[in-house]
Structures are given as C-alpha cells and as structure tokens.
Amino acid sequence: MQIAKRYDPAAVESKWYAHWEERGYFSSQPDDREPYAIVIPPPNVTGVLHMGHMLNNTVQDILIRKARLDGKNACWVPGTDHASIATEAKVVRMLREKGIKKSDLTREEFLKYAWEWREKYGGIILQQLRKLGASCDWERTAFTMDETRSAAVIEVFVDLYRKGKIYRGLRMVNWDPEAKTVLSNEEVLYNDEDTTLSYVTYPVEGTDRTLTVATTRPETILGDTAIAVHPDDERYGDLVGKTAMVPLVNRKIPVIADRYVDREFGTGALKITPAHDPNDYEIGVRHGLEVIDVLNPDGTMSPKAEFFVGEDRDDARKLMVQALQELGQLVKTETYRHAVGRSERTNVIIEPRLSRQWYVDMQSLAEPALKAVLEGEITFFPAKYQNIYRHWMENIRDWCISRQLWWGQRVPAWYLGEGEDEQVFVAPTADEALEMAREATGQASLTAADLRQDEDVVDTWFSSWLWPITVFNGFQDEKDIAYYYPTRVLVTGWDIIFLWVARMIMAGYEWKGERPFDHVYFTGMVRDKQRRKMSKQLGNSPDALKLIQDFGADGVRFGILSSSPAGGDLLFDESMCEQGSKFCNKIWNALRLIKGWQVAKETSEDERTKNGMAVEWFRSLLHQMLSESAERFAQYKLSEGLMSLYSFIWNDFCSWYLEMIKPPYGEAIDAETYEATIAFFEQICVMLHPYMPFITEEVWHSLRERESGDDCMVASYPVAGTVDASILASVAAAQELISKVRELRNDNNIGRNDPVTIHVEGNALGLRDHAALRVLISRLAVVGELEFGGDIPSDATPVMIRKERLFIDLPVTIDPEEERARLTKELDYYKGFVTTVERKLSNERFVQNAPAEIVEKERRKLADGQEKIRILEESLAALAD
RNA sequence: AGGACCAUAGCUCAGUUGGUUAGAGCGCUACCUUGACAUGGUAGAGGUCCCCAGUUCGAAUCUGGGUGGUCCUACCA
Numbered sequence: 001m002q003i004a005k006r007y008d009p010a011a012v013e014s015k016w017y018a019h020w021e022e023r024g025y026f027s028s029q030p031d032d033r034e035p036y037a038i039v040i041p042p043p044n045v046t047g048v049l050h051m052g053h054m055l056n057n058t059v060q061d062i063l064i065r066k067a068r069l070d071g072k073n074a075c076w077v078p079g080t081d082h083a084s085i086a087t088e089a090k091v092v093r094m095l096r097e098k099g100i101k102k103s104d105l106t107r108e109e110f111l112k113y114a115w116e117w118r119e120k121y122g123g124i125i126l127q128q129l130r131k132l133g134a135s136c137d138w139e140r141t142a143f144t145m146d147e148t149r150s151a152a153v154i155e156v157f158v159d160l161y162r163k164g165k166i167y168r169g170l171r172m173v174n175w176d177p178e179a180k181t182v183l184s185n186e187e188v189l190y191n192d193e194d195t196t197l198s199y200v201t202y203p204v205e206g207t208d209r210t211l212t213v214a215t216t217r218p219e220t221i222l223g224d225t226a227i228a229v230h231p232d233d234e235r236y237g238d239l240v241g242k243t244a245m246v247p248l249v250n251r252k253i254p255v256i257a258d259r260y261v262d263r264e265f266g267t268g269a270l271k272i273t274p275a276h277d278p279n280d281y282e283i284g285v286r287h288g289l290e291v292i293d294v295l296n297p298d299g300t301m302s303p304k305a306e307f308f309v310g311e312d313r314d315d316a317r318k319l320m321v322q323a324l325q326e327l328g329q330l331v332k333t334e335t336y337r338h339a340v341g342r343s344e345r346t347n348v349i350i351e352p353r354l355s356r357q358w359y360v361d362m363q364s365l366a367e368p369a370l371k372a373v374l375e376g377e378i379t380f381f382p383a384k385y386q387n388i389y390r391h392w393m394e395n396i397r398d399w400c401i402s403r404q405l406w407w408g409q410r411v412p413a414w415y416l417g418e419g420e421d422e423q424v425f426v427a428p429t430a431d432e433a434l435e436m437a438r439e440a441t442g443q444a445s446l447t448a449a450d451l452r453q454d455e456d457v458v459d460t461w462f463s464s465w466l467w468p469i470t471v472f473n474g475f476q477d478e479k480d481i482a483y484y485y486p487t488r489v490l491v492t493g494w495d496i497i498f499l500w501v502a503r504m505i506m507a508g509y510e511w512k513g514e515r516p517f518d519h520v521y522f523t524g525m526v527r528d529k530q531r532r533k534m535s536k537q538l539g540n541s542p543d544a545l546k547l548i549q550d551f552g553a554d555g556v557r558f559g560i561l562s563s564s565p566a567g568g569d570l571l572f573d574e575s576m577c578e579q580g581s582k583f584c585n586k587i588w589n590a591l592r593l594i595k596g597w598q599v600a601k602e603t604s605e606d607e608r609t610k611n612g613m614a615v616e617w618f619r620s621l622l623h624q625m626l627s628e629s630a631e632r633f634a635q636y637k638l639s640e641g642l643m644s645l646y647s648f649i650w651n652d653f654c655s656w657y658l659e660m661i662k663p664p665y666g667e668a669i670d671a672e673t674y675e676a677t678i679a680f681f682e683q684i685c686v687m688l689h690p691y692m693p694f695i696t697e698e699v700w701h702s703l704r705e706r707e708s709g710d711d712c713m714v715a716s717y718p719v720a721g722t723v724d725a726s727i728l729a730s731v732a733a734a735q736e737l738i739s740k741v742r743e744l745r746n747d748n749n750i751g752r753n754d755p756v757t758i759h760v761e762g763n764a765l766g767l768r769d770h771a772a773l774r775v776l777i778s779r780l781a782v783v784g785e786l787e788f789g790g791d792i793p794s795d796a797t798p799v800m801i802r803k804e805r806l807f808i809d810l811p812v813t814i815d816p817e818e819e820r821a822r823l824t825k826e827l828d829y830y831k832g833f834v835t836t837v838e839r840k841l842s843n844e845r846f847v848q849n850a851p852a853e854i855v856e857k858e859r860r861k862l863a864d865g866q867e868k869i870r871i872l873e874e875s876l877a878a879l880a881d
Numbered sequence: 882a883g884g885a886c887c888a889u890a891g892c893u894c895a896g897u898u899g900g901u902u903a904g905a906g907c908g909c910u911a912c913c914u915u916g917a918c919a920u921g922g923u924a925g926a927g928g929u930c931c932c933c934a935g936u937u938c939g940a941a942u943c944u945g946g947g948u949g950g951u952c953c954u955a956c957c958a
Contacts, residue, residue, distance in 0.1 A: 006920090197958080214958055228958095262958080270958050277958080338957055387885055388953060395954075494952095529892085531951095562893095562906075569951090571893065579907070582920045593917035640895075643906065658917085665916060739923090746924050752915065829902085836902050845938035846900095854900050854939095861901080 003595055003702060007588035007695065009552025009581070016697045017130060025068075025713055027137045028075035030483035036067035036074045037484040039468050040136065041492045041500070042081040042144060046090055046121050049128035049544040051526040051534050051560070052493060055570055058557045059523060060491045061134050062638055065690040067488075068135070069717040075484055076135060077471045078126060079142035082118075084408035084460045085179050085345040091117050091407065107406050114407050128545060133553050133693045135713075142471045144463040145408065152475045153409040153463045154428050156511065161426040165361045166401075168424065172278040173400060175353035176343040177299030177313075181404040182357050183343060184459060185397060186499045188350050190339040197336035198321055199267065201329045202227060202244040204255065211236070211244055211255065212331055214266030216338070217276065218324065219316040222249055222305040223294035226272040228283060231257035233268055247329050248320075249306050256287050278352050291354065297404075299351060313351070358402040358411060358456070362506075366396045369505040372515050378505065381521045381636045385494060392498050399503075401459045408457030415452045416441070425451070465503035468516035475511070485512060489519040497522070521636050524569035531571060547577055554692035555581035561639050561691065562646075583646060584695045587688075590654050591699050593662070594677060600668035606775045607663070611673040613772035614660040616724060617731045618680060621652055624728075626720035629687070642691050649684060656735065660776060678703050683718040733765050733802050734777050740799045741781040744808055755784030757809040759792045764804035798875045803867055816879055823879070827872045834865040 020026065028037075038060050043053055060076060068074040091114045092102050102110060126141065142149060160166040173182040198218045201210040211227055224246050229236040240257045253272075260283055261270050274284030275293040284291060294305035301308045301316045307323070308316040324330040341350040370393040372378045373386055380386050402411055414433035416423045423440065427433040430448055438446050463470075468490075474481035486508070492501060501520060508516035526534050534541040547556045551574075558580025564570040625648050632641040661677065663669045681703055685696040689712050700712035741756060750756070758777070760767050767774055767786070774786055796807035797814060840846055841858055 003917095005918095216958070266958055272958095279956090279958085336958095382886095384886055391884070391954065564893095568894085573893085573907090575907075576893095578920080582918095585920045586918065589918035589921090591917085596917070637895095640905095643895095647905080654918090655922090662917095742923060746912070749912085752913080752923085833902060840900095840939075843938055847938080849938050850900070857900080 003592050005592075007552075007584050007698075009554065009584065009694065010549070012698045013131075013133070013553050013694045016694055017133065020135065020697075020711070020713055021138075023709065023711070023714075025711070026076075026135050027139050028073055030480060031073055033071065033073040035484050036064070036072040037077065037487040038064055038075075038489055038491065039077045039471050039487055040079060041490075041496075042079045042142075042464065042467065043125045044083040044086055045080040045118055045125075045143065046083070046087050047125050049125055049132075050541060051544060051570075051572055052523075053125070053129070054132060054544050054547075054556065055523050055526055055560050055564060056491055056493065057129055057132060057134050058560055059521065059638060061132070061557075061693075062561070062690040063489060063491070063521075065135055065693060065713070066633060066717070068713070069686060069689065069715060071716065074135075075137055075140075077140045077142065078129070078134070078136035078138060079140075079144070079467075079471060080122060080125065081460060081464060082143065082145035082407065084403060084405050084457060085176075085181065085183075087114065087118070088405050088407040089179060089346065110406050131545065131548050131553060133557065135693070140471065142467075144460065144467070148473055148476070149463055149466070149470045150409050152466050152470045153458060154412050155475055156466060156507075157409075157412055157458065157462075158426055158428050159511075160360060165364065166426075167359055167361065168356060169359050169398075170354065170356045172281050172352050173355050173357055174341065174343075175297070175351040175355070176346055176348060177295075177297065177351050178346040178348045179343065179405070180297050182353075182355060182400055182402065183345075183350070184400045184461075187344045188341040189344050190341050192337050193340040194335055194337050195340070196321075196333050197266070198324070198333045199331035200247065200271075200324055201331060202246065202271075204239055205243040205245065205252065207239070207242065209239065211239065211269050212267045213269045213271040215271055216336065217273070217317070218320040219301065219305075219308070219313055220273040220276045220294060221247060221271060221320065222301075222307060223273045223275050223292040224251070224253055224271050225274060225284065225289040225292060226253050226287065227255050228258045228261050228270045228272050229255065229268060230261040230263045231259060233261075233263050236269060247324055247327060254287075256283075258283050258286065275354060276352055281352075281354060293354070295351065295353070297353075299348075357400050358413075358454075358458075360399040360401055362396045362398055365506040365510055366393045366502075368509040369393065369502060372505060372509065378515050378517065379519050381519060385497060385520075385522055388494075389497060389502060393502065399459075401462050402454075402456040403459055404455070405457050408460065409463060411454035411456050411458060413454040415454070416446070416450060461499055461503060464500055465507045466511075468504055468508065469512060481512070486515050487517045489521055490517040491521045491523065493525065494522040495525065519636070524564060526570045526572050529571055529573050531569070534572070542572070542574065547574070551577040551581040552584060552694070554584055554695050557692060558583060558642065558646075561642055564639055580692075583650070584692070586650055586654060587695055587699060590649075590658060590681070591702055593658060594674075594681065595702065597663060597674065598668035599671050599674045601671055603663075603668065603670040606771075608670055608673075609772045610775035610779065611661050611670060613727065613731070613776065614657060615673055615676045617660075617727050618652070618657045619676075619721075620724045620728050621648075622680065622683060622718070623721045624723050626687070626718055627723075630720070638691075645688055645691070649688070653680070653684060659780060682715075685712050686715045686717055689713065689715075730766065730770065730773060731776075734773050734780075736801050737765070737777060737799070737806065738781045740801070741783070741808055744797060744810060748810060748812055748814060750810055750812060753782055754811055755782055756811065757785040757787060757796075758783050759787045759790070759796060759807040759809060761792075761805045761807070763788075764806050765801060794878060798871065800868055800871060803864055805871055820876065820879055823872055823876050827869065827876070830865050830868050830872065834862060834869060837862045837865060 040060065041056060064074045064076040094117065095102060095113060157166065174185065174188045176183050195216045197214050197216055199212050199214050200218065200221065201212045203210050213227060227244050229240065239255050242255050243252045244255055246253055260279060272280045272283055272289060274281045274289050274291045292304055294302055295313060296302045299313045301311050303309050308319050311319060321330060342348065343350055370390065373389055412426055412428060414425045414430065416437050425433040425436040427436055430453065434446060434448055434451060437451060438444050468485065468487055469475065469481065472480040472484050474485065490501065504516050508514060528534060528540040532538060532540060551559065555577050559577030560570065562576050629641055661669065661673050682700065685700045689696040693713065697712045765773065768788055777783060778786055792807050793809055795813055796809040798805055798807050837858055841862060847855055
C-alpha cells in the first residue's frame, strides 16, 4: 500500500466529516443505552467563529466523542442564539447602508428584513463548527427564536406572571442610548476610566454665599432639582432650607439635608438630579423632588433641558462647562478616575434612566439553584466558581427582562385604558388576553382593537435560560426530555456564569424540578501571549478558519487544548498549533514505517524473543495509560490527558516500541508482532480520537482493510487490563542502559553505528537469564559484544543501573581527566544526597515519629547511595592506576 | 471598600492526605542529514518553589503576616 509522504489534513478532513455525517454517526435518538447529552452554548446567529468558540467547542467535542466511544448514546445539540441587541444592531446598520431608517419601518417590515438577514448569515457559524470537526447532531439544530423556543418563552412568561414572580416596575434602569433599550445589571460592564470632575457654584438666595458642588455630569445640571448637604455638616447647616439658583436656567431649587451625602467627598455638597442618577432618584423620592428628564432616549439633550437641545450628552457637557466658565461659575476642574459602566453589546456609556419595565422576582428562583450547587448536586470545574456563584446568588437582584427592541419574543402583555386606569392582561395569545379583559371589565363588547400589546420584547437570556429544556422540546413533549435530561455537562466561559449558567439552573428547578446538567466545565478567556484579551481592535485575534487551513483541524484542536486547564485562561500561541501539526506528521510517519514492512511467517529466534517481550511490555504500558486516563477524564483534565497521550505516542510508541521491533534493514517482521502492532496502533487511534478525530480516522482506515461501518469514530474505547510490573521494570532498566550508551557516544563523538562492547558484572539486570533483554540492548544500543565474566578492560566506562554495574567499552580511549571529572561530579551528587539522608536518619525524632515505611524508604535510599559511592570511588581509584 | 483566586525553569503549567537534595511541554544551547519522520534524532544548560515568621522529626505543600497579580461584588458627586 502506497502512503503519501505527507499528511494532508485538508483532503482527509473533508472526506471523513462527510463520511461520518453520511453514516449518521452524529445523530442520536433515545434508546436503551445510557444517555450522554451536551447542549451547545448557542453562538450568536450572525456571529463568526472566533477563538473562544474554538476552545469551547473543541472541549465539548472531545467529551461527546469520548462518551460515544464508551458506548453511550451521545447527543450534542447545536443551535444559535438570536442575540436580540447584537443582531438588531447589525440589521439596523445594514439597513442604514441601504438608506433605510429603522424609524421609517413598521415592526413587521423590520422583522421581515431581520429574518432575511438571519436566513442569509445564520448558518455560517454552524458550518464553521463542522470544519473544526464538531460532531453535533445537526438534525436537532435549534434557534432561540424559532417556533418551539418562542412558544416556551411565552409559556414561561405567563407562568411566572401567574405565580406572581413577574411584575412591572418603575425604576432607575441601565439605559443603552445607542441600542435605545434598557439592559439588565449583568449586561453592564464596569471599568475605571478617567473623567473630569467640575466644581460649579450655585448662588444661594437671600445670602451673599454660594454653594459649590463637584460633578462629573455638568450637563445634567439643567435637570437639577435640589442641592443636598449632610445634616451634621457645620459648613452648610445655616443654608439648609434656603433656595439655590441653577445656573443658566435660573431655576430655584431647595437646599436639603440628607445623610446619604459624603462630607469628605468633593465639597460636601451634592447636586441632585433625580432623573439621571440612581442615588439622586432615591433622595428625590425621600424629599418629594421634581424629576426633570433632560435627556432623550438616544442620549441627546431634550427640550426640557432648555439649553443645548439636540446636542449629544458629551457635546452638551463641553458646552455646559464653557458656558459655566463664561458665567464665572466654574471654580476648577480636575481629573478623576472612577468606574464607568458600559453596555456589553454596544460599548457606549450606560445612562441611568427612570422607566417602567418588566422584572422577574429572583429570590424564590435562586434558592433551589443555590442549594443544588452548594450541596454538590451540580459540580463546577474548577470548584472555585462555586464561591463566585454563591456570592451572587445570595445577593441576587431582580432581573429586568424587557427590552425596547423588535428582534425577539414580544412581551405577552396587553393593555386596556390609559394612565391611572390602565389594566394589564398577561396571556399566551391576544384572544386569551381579550377574554380576560372582557371578564375583568364585564364588557363583552370589547374587541381586539381595544387592547394594545406591549411593544417590548424579552431579554435574549430569557430564552437562553430555557435552552437545556427547550432543545428537547421539553415544554411540549416528554419523549426526548425524559431521556436526555438532565444533561451531563455544560461547557462554557466563566464570563457568563450569571447571565446564563445560574439562570439555567434556576429554570431547570422551576420547570423540571431538576438540575439541567450534572457538571459545569468553565473554560477560560482566550488571550494572546501578552495576556491581552483577543479583540478586533487590537487585531490580535487570529482567523480561526485560516488556522485550520494552515495547521489542520487536528493541529488547531491540539494547539488550543494543550495548555488550557479548565477555568484557566488560554494564552493562545500559533506555535502550539504547529506542534499539533507536527504531532500529526509524527503519527503519519509511524504509519508509513509500519506499512512499509515486509511480513514473514518465520524470523530468527532472537527476533521473536525480543519482539515477544516488546509486545508484552507495550501492552502493559498501554494498560497503565488507560487506567490513568480514566481518572483524568472524570476530572476533566483534558489538556493533561492530551499531553500524556502525546508523550505516550511520541516517546513510548514511536521512539521505543517501534524501534524495538523494527526489523533490521532488508529483513521482514514476524506476523505475530506485526499483528500486535497494528492492534496497538488501532487502540492508540481510538484513545486519541476524541482529541484529534480526523487523523485517527484516516490512520484507522490505512492500518487495514475494513468493512463498511468499521470506523474509528464508532469503535469501542479500549479497556484497561493487567499491568506486568516486572516487565516494565526490566525494560526501564534496559532503557536506562541504552540511554547511557547513547550519552557516551554523544560525548565522545562515536558514530551511531560503531559497535561497542558491554561487560556485565555478575548477573546485572538479570541479563544472563534474559535473552530477550540481551537482544533488545544489543539492537538499540548497537552493541557488538555483550560479555559476562572475563576480564574487564581498565579503560571501560563503568555505569550504574539500579545499583548494578556494567562497563561500556568504547572503540576509542576516553580521556582519563574527563572521565575523572565526570565520576567526581557524580560522586559529589551522591555524597550530598547521602548526607541529607544521614542527617534525617540520625535525627532520633524523625525515626520515632515518622511512619515506619517512610523511615524504611530513607534507609534504602541511604544504602543505595552508599553503594553507589563505593562503586564510584572504586572506579576513580582504578582510573588513578 | 468587601470578597475570591493565584504566585514553582525564559514562557505555559503539573506537583494527591506534608515524606525523591522539585517535574512536563514549548523555547534555548551543542552535536548528528542514519533507511518512517530535519515537521526528525541524541544530549545539555536552566529553579532561594514571591518574602518573613510559625507549626512539625520533616514544608513547594499546613497556619499567620507581608508583597505582587488576576478577577468578582458594591459604591463613587
């Protein structure tokens, strides 16, 4: 069989992905097997694959492929999120480029454009996931805004309303002036930023004094309705109750006293703008102050400001400062650093705004969700996120769920009447709402036209939090949900622990009475080598698809996983992908080597003996590997698992095992060893498959002819068997000896194929009785003669392996000085070693208190060390002769 | 301001309930084109386990304090 010289990922990957899909390996239906379900964190429907997705989905694919190989009914449900703010913003921008303003469109017209956009771009990211090898059940692809998911959202909204857990409230909210919608607290990100603190004076009527306040928002002065000082502040006590004058607008406002004011900050006097600051609002309520909203929803100054109307808040701020300066009411300005809240989606500065919105009362939802995590019903990996989770859950605040957008599920609330008389009817449909309205009012003549449906949609996360239930159509149909739910593990970034993870847990208990998943695996942030976040602005985010092109999907999967323990940030470096593609090449070349061998029925006895041992040795090693890897999977130590496989394949399999059994040039290998080797390679393929699915499938098929349906992806994961410790030990000793010989060759410039002689003292390493070991050493160390007894040449180099001595006789004479130096260095090491052990053992308290086995171990260490010193000194003395 | 987590080789990280004069991968250095692979091989250098104190026969590991970092929450005129 002719095998290409180079591994060609591109061709291999598309071939096998199509094959798997065609065979239906990705799809899952309930059956008698144990279910293993994962729901994907749905990427934004208009998004493109970035490094975060690559990490996240590689992890999920590894877990799901491993489960499949373990014989479980693996089901990975893919889908996308409608991401109302982000998508609506994109559609608005697209329309603007076409010269269409959103404000000129009706809701229906806009939604038509949005759906078109979604049809066109909505599948891109899912196509890209295929390139990565993701083995999702594509037939189950869901969308948070499709019919099933939307119906669930409405059902849940109505259900919560009827339970009294959803209400409407007038509050200060986080307003995004670009998206022109309210946001939840979790969608606002705070960062320290430099701003200017302006000191402004207000004249106080009936006195010749002024009050100076410090503010970062001079433009909101136009909406001031009071000045507050601390009641115990002696500086201002006599001014409380007097009237101050707002600059420019010349409005008369009271000077009030309130304990909220911090006497230490600024001047100790605080301007109160109830419309534009949450604390000012509270103070306003306490003192019955007027609320003057000087801003429009888009962040420009409203007519109520009287000045700078129509100017953006930033421009208005500058104009205001200028105006104050001209009036002589600006005392000074200074730079001030404080936390500024920005919209997670649009990155604009959040504007506090008073408005009426829908809220979910979180208290009762949070209780079982908190308990589940604290009591270990749901386990977090890594565990440290439990603390963060607990802290948030114990201090949870109500969730603002309405959004002033069109792209999303419309709030199922209908209103009758205006103002004070307004009545609300929450129902799944307009008809039911109408029925309710007729009943409530006793007016059978009411028609649909009398009711107005709420204009808002619900928060995207209000559909996402139902995801583990709705992807299995869990509000309509029992079949799938009963089988797959709870899912096994959720894999997601820790940054959405509150936005998503916590809320899914709440929803799980609220509607299914059960956890949505057993485990949560938190991935870290993907950063660049300098630990900077990947971002478009910095241009440090590599093109995911180009990486796959350059290194192959397997190479990229290797690179992205090889240094990213759960919860830890991933410092992405392309060179890790390169290492992955080199690894593919290594595996590929092992295949080429094996497939290049001639197989014979009969080979020499030496060969068969040696190979028999090599096969048994490697079998033990493989079993050891398997039992270790089970624990690693259970603990989600995936990168460790990959790295140990890497070393197992590269070092143990390629560098040792294959070299051990490699037939001499021009000769053939015996059929038995050959078959065993093919079987080993197959098991290696299966073990590596979850990490690197493509090359393993290709190698699997190159190893031998297969019947249709005999694919690596659906093979059985090997089971750990017994480990022969004695064979591992004797081969390890042989490896040590072989390395010593190589080291000596290297140090003395002796060619790889120049034979050396080894003199064995006594029965060192049991070599007298172990033919296989003798052949092995002779072959790998290129030993001409292996001699027992007889005279040992005085210039032969002694080496210590396991307390036993052998002499390596090189075809050149070693410089006695260099040899002395080498031996002295080794002697020094052991002397130091023995000293520390002796010190320990001569300490009576150690001998008394330490466990017997530890003391015994130390005694053995001492004896071994002393023996080595004896031999080394002997050798040094011999050298002196 | 309160809290969480972290600090081990140049870099990224392992290091079980305290018990190898501290490990891996990458990188670095030297040598080697040999017949699967130079996308390779052989070897080497490189660490006061952040600092100080304590507990202990014994501390990278446990406790306290300090320093530095990351993050969360709340507030911030």
